[in-house]
Amino acid sequence: MPGSAATGATTETGAGTATDRQIARAEAYSAHNYHPLPVVIASAEGAWVTDVEGRRYLDMLAGYSALNFGHANPRLIAAAKAQLDRVTLTSRAFHHDRFAEFCAALAQLCGMEMVLPMNTGAEAVETAVKTARKWGYRIKGVPDGRAKIVVAADNFHGRTTTIVSFSTDPDARADFGPYTPGFTVVPYGDLAALEAAVDDDTVAVLLEPIQGEAGVLVPPPGYLSGVRALTTARNVLFIADEIQSGLGRTGRTFACEHESVVPDMYVLGKALGGGVVPVSAVVSSRSVLGVFRPGEHGSTFGGNPLACAVGLEVIAMLRTGEYQLRAAELGAHLHAELGTLTSSGAVTAVRGRGLWAGVDIAPSLGTGRAVTERLMTHGVLAKDTHGSTIRLAPPLVISKEDLDWALARLRTVLGV
Incomplete structure (x- = not known):
């Protein structure tokens, strides 16, 4: 209940408190790739978290949409616990009894035909990039080594070397070069600029239907449908990164649905793991994901039994x-x-x-x-993000x- 939160909570906890000790230890032993708020969470349930001092806070971030169903959701925890007693990892060297069910359920939820499960969002975006390039060479007929992907300025698709190569955020990009070629950046929401950037070597347009890290930027009306029409006309894949915007966050299963748009490929993550385990996936047609042959792409933990069990429960919850x-x-x-x-x-x-x-x-x-x-x-x-935005x-x-x-x-x- 709201009244049970510690409205007098303060960041000045005093020297030697449990919070101070935890933060000092983290500062001493962990790389400073994040700048967390000075709170140390010890437990959580629903929309509320409790810190090591016993103070309660309302979580208005939800793990960047990873916790769409709340902390410790009973259905998701029960699914995870049941699977823990059976088998958690086989690797894709073998089949397991949750894999086919998960892939079929996710494909049906997306209105697609095939699923390639991975773990993190960035890993799924990397998979989408590789898929688009391979599709471009094998299906579209782009000359080897010339495949191009058009992306939007102010994007956030992850932090791997390839992904930061087409970031326009100096903090994400600086000092990580040399950068991966093959990407063209255009202003977000500018359909004319996108059309001008697409040429015969373009294999895909990769966009967030709503740009989250940029400050929850919603494109102008008609933009997504315009992208869909353009990519269809030019035989280019439309890849929708719905890692943050998908799976219920915007009031629809996918943010693309607000313009009645179906992309060629969904990139999913975060909420797919229910806040329990990292689960991501690329979902597309057989003509696109069918370009992969055994040994050409993989992931040790991708599509593991525990991930599939939790993911299946997420899908069941979304179906309602x-x-x-x-x-x-x-x-x-x-x-x-x-x-x-x-x-x-x-x-x-x-x-x-x-x-x-x-x-x-x-x-x-x-x-x-x-x-x-x-x-x-x-x-x-x-x-917060980008200085003045929360x-x-x-x-x-x-x-x-x-x-x-x-x-x-x-x-x-x-x-x-």
Whole structure:
């Protein structure tokens, strides 16, 4: 319940507290690739987490959409526990009794024919890149070594060397070269620029239907349908990275559905593992994923029994449509409430769809990081991006009461 959160929680826990000791140890022994908020979570359930000091916080990030179904969802934990007693890993050297069922269920959910399971989102994007290139050479007939993929500026598809090669974020890209060639970057939402970039050597257009890391950027109306028409006309694959936007987050199973668009390939991850294990997948037609032959691509843990068991339960939960409907209804409420903040001057813009919002904070109120730190002292956990923006993406299981509680604390922090 909202009233049970520690609204007086503070980042100044005092020297020698459990929080201080944990953070100091992490700083001493882990590489500084993240800049976490100074909270140390010890347990979680639903939309709430509890730190090592016993303080409760409402999770308004949901693991970047990995926790769409909340922390410790009973159905997903039960599925994982049942599988743990049977078999957890065989590698793809052998068949196991959950693999075919998982692939068939996910293909049906996506309206596709074949599935290539992996683990992380970045691994799935790498798989999509390799698939598109192989399809381009074997099916489209692009000369060897000349395949091109068109991507959007401000994208976030992961952090592997190939992926950061086509990032426009200096923090993600700097000092990791030499970079992988074969990518053309165009402005997000600019259909004319995309059309100009596509040529005979183009094998795919890779896009996020909504750009999450960039600040929950929603493209202009008609953009996705325009991309679909262009790629169809030019015999180019349309690859939709729905790792963050998919599986219920925006009020539909996939964000592409808001424009009645079906891409040639879905790239999925995060929520597919239910917040229990990392699960990702590339889902497409037989004519596309059928280009692979044994030994040409693989992953030791991809499609393992434990991942398939959890993934199957995720798919079963999505089939009911209740989570998509919940995201749509609560999302409409979220955006209506956030919209009132723009007239106050504390917020300069709000974007998003479903239970997903990017909120641009007025510079006079501090950085996005400063706002998330103040929110934490009021019992709400969120994440900043690109300086002045905070992202709100609570678990889809959040109650309207808890959502309103978080919004009230956001108003307090912003002074409105």
